[in-house]
Amino acid sequence: MNRGVEIRELRKNFALTRWTGFSRSVFKVVAVNGISMDVPEGQAVAFIGPNGAGKSTTIKMLTGILHPTSGNVSVLGFTPWRDRRKLAHSIGAVFGQRSQLWYHLPPGDTFELLSRIYSLERSEFIRTRDVLIERFNLGSFMATPVRKLSLGQRMRAEVAASLLHRPRVLFLDEPTIGLDVIARQELRSLICEWNRNDGTTIFLTSHDAGDIEHVAQRVVVINHGQVVVDDNVVAVRRKYLGAKILRVQFHELPRTMLLAGVTMLRESAFEWTLKVDTAVTPVRVVTAAVLDAGSVADIAVEDPPLEEVIARIYSESRKEVPT
Amino acid sequence: MTTMESAARYFWIARTAARSNLAYAGEVIYRCSFLAIILYIFMRLWTVVYAGAEEDRVGGLTLPQMLWYLVITEAIYLSAPRVASEVDEDVRTGRLAVHLIRPLSYAGGHLSRAMGDRVVRFAINLAVGAVIALVLVGPIPLRWSGIVMFLAVLPAAFLLDFLGMFLIGLCAFWLESTSGLAIIYTRTVMMFGGMFLPLSIYPAALQPILRVLPFASMLSAPGTMFVNPSLTLLKESIVIQGVAVAIFAGMVGIVQSIALRRLFANGG
Amino acid sequence: MLKSLVDYLQLGAAYLRININAQLEYRAAFYSQIAAMFINDGAWVVFWLFFFTRFPVLHGWSLKDVMSLWAVTTAGYGIAYGLMGNAHRRLAPAIAQGELDLWLLHPRAVLPHLLLGSSIPSAWGDAAFGYVVYFGFVTPDARHALMFVVLSFVVAVVFVGLGITTGSLSFYLGNASTLSDQWRDISITFATYPPTLFEGKVKLLLFTAIPAGFISYLPVESLRSMSITDLLVAIAGALGVLAFGIVMFYYGLRRYESGNLISMNG
Numbered sequence: 059m060n061r062g063v064e065i066r067e068l069r070k071n072f073a074l075t076r077w078t079g080f081s082r083s084v085f086k087v088v089a090v091n092g093i094s095m096d097v098p099e100g101q102a103v104a105f106i107g108p109n110g111a112g113k114s115t116t117i118k119m120l121t122g123i124l125h126p127t128s129g130n131v132s133v134l135g136f137t138p139w140r141d142r143r144k145l146a147h148s149i150g151a152v153f154g155q156r157s158q159l160w161y162h163l164p165p166g167d168t169f170e171l172l173s174r175i176y177s178l179e180r181s182e183f184i185r186t187r188d189v190l191i192e193r194f195n196l197g198s199f200m201a202t203p204v205r206k207l208s209l210g211q212r213m214r215a216e217v218a219a220s221l222l223h224r225p226r227v228l229f230l231d232e233p234t235i236g237l238d239v240i241a242r243q244e245l246r247s248l249i250c251e252w253n254r255n256d257g258t259t260i261f262l263t264s265h266d267a268g269d270i271e272h273v274a275q276r277v278v279v280i281n282h283g284q285v286v287v288d289d290n291v292v293a294v295r296r297k298y299l300g301a302k303i304l305r306v307q308f309h310e311l312p313r314t315m316l317l318a319g320v321t322m323l324r325e326s327a328f329e330w331t332l333k334v335d336t337a338v339t340p341v342r343v344v345t346a347a348v349l350d351a352g353s354v355a356d357i358a359v360e361d362p363p364l365e366e367v368i369a370r371i372y373s374e375s376r377k378e379v380p381t
Numbered sequence: 382m383t384t385m386e387s388a389a390r391y392f393w394i395a396r397t398a399a400r401s402n403l404a405y406a407g408e409v410i411y412r413c414s415f416l417a418i419i420l421y422i423f424m425r426l427w428t429v430v431y432a433g434a435e436e437d438r439v440g441g442l443t444l445p446q447m448l449w450y451l452v453i454t455e456a457i458y459l460s461a462p463r464v465a466s467e468v469d470e471d472v473r474t475g476r477l478a479v480h481l482i483r484p485l486s487y488a489g490g491h492l493s494r495a496m497g498d499r500v501v502r503f504a505i506n507l508a509v510g511a512v513i514a515l516v517l518v519g520p521i522p523l524r525w526s527g528i529v530m531f532l533a534v535l536p537a538a539f540l541l542d543f544l545g546m547f548l549i550g551l552c553a554f555w556l557e558s559t560s561g562l563a564i565i566y567t568r569t570v571m572m573f574g575g576m577f578l579p580l581s582i583y584p585a586a587l588q589p590i591l592r593v594l595p596f597a598s599m600l601s602a603p604g605t606m607f608v609n610p611s612l613t614l615l616k617e618s619i620v621i622q623g624v625a626v627a628i629f630a631g632m633v634g635i636v637q638s639i640a641l642r643r644l645f646a647n648g649g
Numbered sequence: 650m651l652k653s654l655v656d657y658l659q660l661g662a663a664y665l666r667i668n669i670n671a672q673l674e675y676r677a678a679f680y681s682q683i684a685a686m687f688i689n690d691g692a693w694v695v696f697w698l699f700f701f702t703r704f705p706v707l708h709g710w711s712l713k714d715v716m717s718l719w720a721v722t723t724a725g726y727g728i729a730y731g732l733m734g735n736a737h738r739r740l741a742p743a744i745a746q747g748e749l750d751l752w753l754l755h756p757r758a759v760l761p762h763l764l765l766g767s768s769i770p771s772a773w774g775d776a777a778f779g780y781v782v783y784f785g786f787v788t789p790d791a792r793h794a795l796m797f798v799v800l801s802f803v804v805a806v807v808f809v810g811l812g813i814t815t816g817s818l819s820f821y822l823g824n825a826s827t828l829s830d831q832w833r834d835i836s837i838t839f840a841t842y843p844p845t846l847f848e849g850k851v852k853l854l855l856f857t858a859i860p861a862g863f864i865s866y867l868p869v870e871s872l873r874s875m876s877i878t879d880l881l882v883a884i885a886g887a888l889g890v891l892a893f894g895i896v897m898f899y900y901g902l903r904r905y906e907s908g909n910l911i912s913m914n915g
Contacts, residue, residue: 072908089908115908123753125907139906146756156751160667162674167667174663175755175762177656203674411831418835425846430704440703561681568692577696584702 061135062259063097063120063227068129070115070283089115090126091283097276099134099226102253102260104274104291108372112283113263117229120261121149134226147176150225152217154232159204165215166200169222176223183222190218194248210241217249227259228252234269246272267368279371287371294371295361302341303360304332304348312352320344328355333362396497412459413509420510423451423577424517440581445518446608447579452510453604454576457538460502462495464543465563468550478644488547488633495543527610534606534615537622538599542570544629545595551633554640575601592617595625660757661765665732668768679770686774690723693841694782708845713787715843717872720783721797722840722865725804727776729812734767736809738830740816745824749905760898764809776801796875800868803880806887807863811836813894820901832859840864863890 070090076083090112097103107113118124119131122138122145131138136145152158159168173183191197194214199207207215213233220228230249234242250273253260262273270277270291277294279287287294306312308328319338324331334344341359348354431437431444442450468491471477480487549562556562570576574596580588591597602618672679694716701712730737743749743763752763783789783797815832818825839861847855856862867883 070908118750121754123750123906142753143756143758146754149754151754153751156748158751160671162671163667167670171663171667174660175757177756411827414831414835415838418838422839422842422846426707426842429708429846433704433706557677558681561685564685564688568688572692572695578699578703582703583699 061132062099062101063095063134063261064130064132065093065095065120066130068093068116068119068131069127070112070119070124071127089283090119092129093280093283093285095278095285095288097259097261099259100253100257101276102250102262102274103276103278104262104264104270105278105280106264106270106368107280107286111280113280114231115283116280117231117261117263121151121229122146147223148225149227149229150220150223151229152213152220152231152233154213154235157204157212157216158219159212159216161205162203164199164201164203165196165207165219168204168219172219172222178223186222186224190221193251194218195244208241210237210244213237213241213245214248217245221252221258224256225258227261229261229263231263232265233262234264234266242266242268243272249273279368281372295367301362302334302336303362304330304334304341304344305356305358305360306330306332306348306354307356308351309353309355315347315351317344317347392493409505412506416455416459416506416510417513419455420448420451420513420517424448440579442579442581442609443521445514445521448514448518449521450579450604450608451577452507452514453607454574454600456503456506456510457600457603458571458576459506460499461542461546461567462498462502464491464495464546465549465559465566467491468547469553469559472551472553472640477640488637491547492540492543495546496539499539499543521608524610527607530610530612530615531603531606534598534603534618534622537619537626538603541595541622541625541629542599544626544633545570548629548633548636551636551640554643570596570599573597574599575604579605581605593621595621595629598622598625657761660762661732664765665768668734672768672770682771683774683777686771687778690719690775690778690782693719694786707843710843710845714869714873716782716786717797718843718865718869719841720779720787721800721804721868721872722779722837723775724779724783724797724801725864725868726808726837727772727774727779728801729805729808730769730772731776732768732805733764733809733812734769734772735764736812736816737769737772737833738826739767740812741819741826741829742824744816744819744901744905745826749902753906759902760813760895764813792875793872796872796880799880800872800883803883803887804864804868807860807890810887810891810894811860811864813898814890817894817897817901820898820904835859836861836864840866844869860890863887 068090069088069092072087072089074085074087076085093112093116105113105117115124119126120133120138122140122142125139133145134148136148138145158172159165160171169187172178173180173187178186191200194217196211196215196218199211199215204212204215217230217233228249233249234245237245246269249260249262252258253273260273262269264270274291276290277287278285279294289297303323306329308330311327312330317339319335321333321335322330323333330348332344332348334341345357345359348357427444427447431439431447437443439447468477471480477487480490545566546563549559549566552562553559573591573594575583575591580591580597580601583591591601598618598621602614602622606614606618697712697715697719701707701715705711707715735743740763749759749763752759752766755762779801784794787793789797811833815825815829818829818832822828836859839855839859844852844855844862844866852862855866863883863886867879867886871879871883
């Protein structure tokens with residue numbers, strides 16, 4: 059039975075009071091303007107959008123922190139703001155900016171505390187904890203105070219802590235922020251693994267395209283409080299930038315090549331990086347032309363980086379007038 | 382730099398510190414409400430005491446004089462700048478190492494900043510306290526000669542307190558944290574300097590000892606001088622304050638040179 | 650019902666353990682903060698010592714009475730904020746900065762869980778001081794000793810209630826930490842002076858807006874009279890202050906959850 063996340067016509071208005079001198083004015087801000095979507099259990103969704111788009115507000119309503127103005131939400135069969143405590147047993151959250159781990163103590167101490175907060179059965183807790191320590195590779199620093207850990211180690215411990223009570227849905231807010239490349243990849247693969255192997259539904263908020271590409275199967279773009287794009291990652295990339303990147307390496311100096319819909323992104327003596335507008339010229343035509351231009355040593359066809367895609371979606375949706 | 386130029390520089394530092402203090406309006410309001418409450422509570426306390434006394438003087442003071450005494454001592458006590466923690470920080474961040482080459486300039490800089498701070502805070506506290514005291518108990522008789530005598534003992538009181546706090550800050554060379562020492566110091570000044578009670582109220586056996594300790598010179602002397610000035614008290618205070626300043630200044634000098642030697646031995 | 654009580658006690662014990670562990674990580678600072686509290690509180694004992702040497706009786710109150718007043722107040726303060734440190738100065742800024750979100754994600758009632766989240770290290774010094782002064786200075790008999798222990802917890806309840814009330818101001822007034830601290834400090838100041846000093850309208854004030862009456866006057870009356878009625882009145886007063894705080898908090902929390910606080914991120 060699919061009891062993942064069901065959202066129907068979710069709306070949230072804020073009444074903000076502004077004081078100018080002694081006069082008070084009330085502004086109505088529409089933060090979420092009718093979001094509807096279904097997330098089946100086990101899916102990994104990337105929730106992206108510019109600041110102020112309504113992402114955090116939506117997540118807060120899904121976790122029961124905020125009450126909506128109107129609309130229905132069902133998370134694992136619960137209405138979040140009505141059954142907050144019951145739901146809390148089955149969801150977890152990691153905030154990149156705010157830590158759950160006690161700063162001056164080893165992660166193990168926080169783990170123990172969490173077992174009490176979630177009223178976990180002792181043997182069950184120990185089993186889960188040991189599995190997490192092993193899979194997240196925390197063994198070497200379980201006894202080290204958190205303040206002495208690197209950011210990468212801390213985030214691994216942070217994510218592990220959020221999984222101690224085996225939540226069915228995990229909310230991740232900017233989990234890789236500030237991490238170096240290796241730490242980021244490690245964390246992504248751990249989250250991915252947990253999603254694929256354990257079936258934990260993942261809600262990921264991130265500005266990092268790599269996070270989205272490696273962890274999420276589905277991308278939902280929010281802007282102006284509405285869903286602007288809702289599709290799987292590959293389709294989003296392909297649909298929103300009808301372009302491909304061609305990287306070519308030549309044995310010898312190539313002849314000039316002029317084709318409609320092809321822009322030279324970077325050119326050095328023996329290397330070309332081309333951008334192909336597939337709406338104008340299909341890739342196979344460009345490839346053929348490239349092979350004609352000279353003796354090719356290597357050729358690669360890539361999708362454009364997701365950053366570009368996202369940037370384009372943001373700017374496109376800004377042009378749209380919300381209904 | 383000529384003496385005139387350095388004097389001008391120190392005056393400028395003091396003036397800047399004074400200005401920045403006036404910006405902390407919130408802190409001022411907080412201090413005002415706190416002063417109002419303490420003065421009210423003590424007014425009630427003394428009212429009960431004086432109601433049970435045989436005459437209208439206790440320890441040589443009338444009830445209004447007792448409350449005005451508290452106004453002065455509170456104004457002084459609450460105006461103390463954070464010299465100890467500043468010096469402590471200088472030691473820990475290594476900034477002191479640079480300054481200790483010219484020890485007089487370092488202490489002098491802190492002194493002018495502290496004095497600027499202190500004078501402004503004291504003036505505000507005094508103004509607020511005076512208004513509250515006027516409302517609660519009315520005015521007390523004041524003579525111009527009395528006010529002059531009061532102003533005569535005030536600078537040394539401030540200077541003594543500064544030297545005490547400066548010494549504590551210097552202890553950062555040897556202690557992990559000087560905040561504990563600072564609390565001991567402030568509470569000792571409070572208790573043995575006669576903040577709430579003029580020395581004449583203290584147990585008779587303790588009075589002679591407390592009078593010669595430097596703490597009384599910081600609070601009780603100026604407080605008593607304001608409400609009940611006398612030439613004998615003035616002469617006594619000048620001598621005691623003078624000796625105390627000399628001793629404290631000497632201690633500061635010694636501690637600074639020990640610290641300097643330690644600095645060079647450890648390479649800063 | 651019983652099971653959930655045990656559960657919450659276990660949670661409280663877990664927080665106590667982790668709070669003490671966190672404080673012991675900086676052992677020297679922890680102990681010096683306790684010592685500093687001793688000195689702070691001790692200064693006032695010295696003051697009253699000097700005062701009562703000169704004026705043995707104050708409206709029927711003797712040195713021992715004032716010592717008891719100080720002891721039960723500091724002991725209650727220490728117990729309250731040693732166990733529930735977040736009822737102290739952390740509450741107002743935490744609400745203003747949206748930290749409640751983290752607590753709302755846990756499967757626990759927000760208020761009790763949130764309050765347990767930290768401990769004020771110096772509070773243990775106050776608690777120790779209160780007990781040392783009472784048992785060392787006032788040297789009570791068994792009945793008074795028992796009454797004192799009970800009352801120290803009653804006073805603790807008042808302090809927690811006061812902390813919740815003052816901290817909850819942030820729900821209504823933005824970042825109210827200065828106002829909250831001031832309100833708390835003023836209440837504590839009044840509570841450390843013999844109630845016989847005040848009369849009329851001021852006394853009424855001390856049982857309402859500035860709950861010094863509930864903090865120390867009722868408890869010390871019970872200690873002096875050793876009457877069960879007085880004790881019950883003191884307990885009722887304490888629970889009243891606590892109830893008021895809880896209502897203020899949850900009413901404010903409703904506003905928080907509907908999002909009508911000014912600062913929302915993203």
